[in-house]
Each structure stands twice: as C-alpha cells, then as structure tokens.
Amino acid sequence: MTRRLVLVMTAMAALVAIALAVPMVLLVANDQRAAFVSDLEVETLAAASVLSSEPSSLWADTVEAVAETTGARVVVVDDSLQLMADSDNSGLDRSFDRPEIQSALAGSLTSDIRYSTTLATDLRYVAAPIVKDERVVAAVRLSLPEDQVVAAVRRTQAWLLVFVLAVIVAAAVIAWLLARSIAAPLEDVADVARVLPEDLALRAQEDRGPREVREVATALNSTAARLGDMIHRAERVAADASHHLRTPLTGVRLRLEAIEETSRDPAIIAEASAATDEVDRLTRRIDQVLALAKSDAAALAPEDIDMTSVVADRVVASEVLAADRGVVIDSDIDADVRVRAVMGSVSRAADEVIGNALAYARSRIHVSVHTDAHFGILRVDDDGPGVPADERSRVLQRFTRGSTAAPGGSGLGLALVAESAAATGGSVTVGEAALGGCSIEVRWPLAAA
Numbered sequence: 388m389t390r391r392l393v394l395v396m397t398a399m400a401a402l403v404a405i406a407l408a409v410p411m412v413l414l415v416a417n418d419q420r421a422a423f424v425s426d427l428e429v430e431t432l433a434a435a436s437v438l439s440s441e442p443s444s445l446w447a448d449t450v451e452a453v454a455e456t457t458g459a460r461v462v463v464v465d466d467s468l469q470l471m472a473d474s475d476n477s478g479l480d481r482s483f484d485r486p487e488i489q490s491a492l493a494g495s496l497t498s499d500i501r502y503s504t505t506l507a508t509d510l511r512y513v514a515a516p517i518v519k520d521e522r523v524v525a526a527v528r529l530s531l532p533e534d535q536v537v538a539a540v541r542r543t544q545a546w547l548l549v550f551v552l553a554v555i556v557a558a559a560v561i562a563w564l565l566a567r568s569i570a571a572p573l574e575d576v577a578d579v580a581r582v583l584p585e586d587l588a589l590r591a592q593e594d595r596g597p598r599e600v601r602e603v604a605t606a607l608n609s610t611a612a613r614l615g616d617m618i619h620r621a622e623r624v625a626a627d628a629s630h631h632l633r634t635p636l637t638g639v640r641l642r643l644e645a646i647e648e649t650s651r652d653p654a655i656i657a658e659a660s661a662a663t664d665e666v667d668r669l670t671r672r673i674d675q676v677l678a679l680a681k682s683d684a685a686a687l688a689p690e691d692i693d694m695t696s697v698v699a700d701r702v703v704a705s706e707v708l709a710a711d712r713g714v715v716i717d718s719d720i721d722a723d724v725r726v727r728a729v730m731g732s733v734s735r736a737a738d739e740v741i742g743n744a745l746a747y748a749r750s751r752i753h754v755s756v757h758t759d760a761h762f763g764i765l766r767v768d769d770d771g772p773g774v775p776a777d778e779r780s781r782v783l784q785r786f787t788r789g790s791t792a793a794p795g796g797s798g799l800g801l802a803l804v805a806e807s808a809a810a811t812g813g814s815v816t817v818g819e820a821a822l823g824g825c826s827i828e829v830r831w832p833l834a835a836a
Contacts, residue, residue: 400558491526509533572596726831747771768820
C-alpha cells in the first residue's frame with residue numbers, strides 16, 4: 388500500500404512538474420537570450436558614449452577595460468574602415484570592413500547573428516556609432532561567439548532541471564510520509580487481527596491514523612470483545628455440562644460395580660458389566676464433546692513438547708488394555724524429538740490413534756516416532772480391516788465414520804486430532820499400513836533447535 392501511494396503521488400507530482408517545466412524552459416531560454424542581447428546592447432552603447440567623450444589616443448585603454456568587464460571582443464573602426472583598437476590585440480591600421488560596422492558608421496545601432504569565417508562559428512554582435520561634434524567618426528562593436536550564449540542558456544536550463552528533480556524528490560518524500568501516516572496504523576491493525584485468534588485479549592490502537600483507520604480499529608476491538616464473551620460463555624457451558632453429566636454417571640458406575648461384586652447371578656453380572664461399558668463409552672463421549680467445545684472456543688498458543696517421552700508414556704499406558712485384548716504393541720521411537728503443539732494435544736492424539744488401532748487390530752500394532760526435514764511424525768499401524776481409499780479423507784471430518792468402523796463410535800476422535808494438529812501447522816493423514824490394516828500419521832512442526 389505504501390509503495391503504491393508513493394508511486395502514484397510521485398508520478399502525479401512528476402507529471403505536473405514536467406508539464407510546467409517544459410514551457411518554463413522555453414520561456415527562460417527566450418528571456419535569457421533576450422536579456423543577454425539587451426545587456427550586450429547596453430554595454431555597446433555605454434562604450435560608444437565613453438569613447439565619444441575621450442580622445443582617440445585613450446580608446447585602446449577603454450576597449451581593454453570594456454572587454455575585461457563584458458568578456459566580449461571589442462573593436463573600434465574609424466570612418467575609413469581602419470581598425471583603431473582591438474581587445475584581441477590583432478594588427479591595427481588595417482581594413483576592417485564588416486556589414487555591421489558599415490551600418491554603425493551610417494548611424495544605426497546594429498544587433499544580430501552572422502557566421503564568422505574567421506572564427507568558423509556563429510557570432511553574436513552589437514555595433515554602435517561613435518559620435519563627436521554631431522558627426523559619426525567611428526564605430527564600436529562588441530561580439531561573442533553564439534556558443535557562449537547557448538552555454539549560458541543551457542546552464543540556466545540545467546539549474547531548472549535540478550529544481551524540477553528536487554520538486555519530484557520532495558514530492559516523493561512527502562508522499563512517503565503521508566503514506567506511512569496512513570499505512571502504519573493500518574498495518575498495526577492488521578498485525579493485531581492476525582494474532583487475535585491466539586489471544587483475544589489483544590486490542591488495536593483506536594487513536595492512530597486517519598478517521599477511517601480508527602473506525603476499523605474500533606470495529607475490530609468491538610468484534611474481539613464480543614467473540615471473547617461468546618467463547619467464555621461457550622467454555623463455561625461446556626464445563627458446567629461436563630460436571631453435571633459426569634457426577635451422575637460416576638454414581639451410576641459405582642452402583643453397577645457394586646451390583647457386579649454382590650450379585651451371584653451370572654446373567655445380572657453380565658448385564659451390569661455391559662452397562663458399565665456403556666457408561667464408560669458415554670463418559671468418553673462427554674470428554675470428546677467437551678474437547679470439541681474447547682477446540683471451537685479457543686486457539687491456544689503452541690509450546691515446545693517432548694514428543695518422544697509423551698508418546699512413549701502413552702504406549703506404556705496402552706499395553707495393559709492391549710494385553711487384555713490379545714494385541715501386541717511394538718514401538719520404534721526416535722530420541723529427542725521435540726515439536727510445536729498445544730499442551731496436552733500430543734498426549735490426546737496418541738491416546739486417540741492408539742485407541743483407534745486397539746479397536747480394530749487383530750493381533751498387532753506398531754507405533755513409531757520419527758522426523759523429516761520440518762515435522763515430527765507419530766505413526767500408528769494396525770493389522771485390522773483398514774479404511775477404504777475413498778473414505779480416508781472423510782473419516783477426518785466431524786461425525787463421519789468409515790464403512791468398516793466398529794459400532795458405537797461417534798466420528799469425533801480423529802476429527803479432533805486433525806483439527807488440533809492443523810491449528811499449529813500440522814496435519815493428519817490416513818493410509819494403508821504395511822501390516823495390512825490402517826495407518827494414521829500425525830504431524831507437528833519441529834521445535835526450533
């Protein structure tokens with residue numbers, strides 16, 4: 388934005404400056420040329436006046452003085468066209484017949500340009516009569532090569548060009564300052580908007596920049612405040628619901644366990660055990676719904692997590708349940724793998740994908756942790772039925788289950804893992820395992836070394 392504003396405003400200033408400078412250059416050139424000629428005529432008339440008032444024996448000194456003052460060549464020619472004085476110290480007492488001299492001897496002030504064969508260049512000259520006792524006795528001529536006049540005009544034009552460039556540079560500086568006064572506050576608002584999903588307590592400055600930018604900052608702050616209130620209410624509702632549901636479910640589970648322990652009827656014990664499993668399933672569902680509510684409510688800041696130790700702990704914790712089901716869990720976990728993830732998300736993801744494998748594996752699960760150039764990767768393979776290729780992306784969506792899914796699931800577990808990983812720049816992919824079943828890879832960005 389800043390660059391575009393500077394370019395546009397500078398271009399406009401340049402166009403205006405150039406549009407004014409072109410006629411100004413022509414006008415200055417004409418005026419300076421006219422002023423140059425006028426000054427030369429004045430100097431010539433002044434020299435003629437001085438020469439008219441003094442004896443011819445002093446003319447040589449006067450000619451030298453005038454030449455030194457004006458920088459022009461000064462010559463005096465008498466009425467017989469004999470050269471009387473010359474500031475270039477050329478030979479005197481020789482004929483000096485020039486058209487302008489004859490015009491001056493005729494009593495006229497002559498000013499013009501003609502080509503000089505002697506100098507091989509155009510010559511700017513002014514010739515005036517020298518009058519004594521009301522009679523023209525001689526003529527004085529001041530002359531300069533036209534190149535000197537052109538050089539003087541070009542010097543003035545060059546200074547005018549410098550002035551135009553200075554105007555353009557000044558316009559660019561002013562444009563940059565103006566653009567920054569607009570863009571800088573807007574960039575601050577954009578910075579706040581980018582970080583706001585991670586910290587809803589941030590606020591943009593409402594007193595910086597033009598009115599429109601201040602209004603944007605005010606609207607952003609108002610939206611952030613309303614979102615913060617909504618998220619707080621959602622978290623509170625989820626926590627309250629979880630508490631009010633867990634308490635009676637805990638009581639139900641305790642009563643079912645008491646029935647299993649006190650009853651002697653195998654059928655009643657079996658029904659109580661099945662009911663306990665259903666209570667446990669419902670408890671897990673409540674946990675998933677609570678995690679879903681928290682996932683939608685807030686994006687927590689990632690931290691450096693020791694992925695190696697977290698996954699190793701979850702594998703050990705899962706071995707008891709795996710042994711009960713006759714499943715062997717083997718692992719290949721690289722040392723010192725650290726990733727950027729939300730606190731607790733790696734542990735929940737490991738529990739979810741290992742639990743998913745336990746639900747489907749026939750006899751074996753393989754858990755590995757390794758890295759590539761940018762990510763730490765948790766991979767869990769099983770020898771279960773697997774997931775058809777056309778369903779692998781859909782099972783990562785909320786409330787979606789594959790055609791080979793076991794009954795009783797909610798379709799939330801893998802979706803929450805995928806969303807949690809994506810929130811910190813990671814991903815989840817479902818594929819086919821070398822064991823013949825399902826392979827799930829969870830990736831998190833590697834922590835800085």
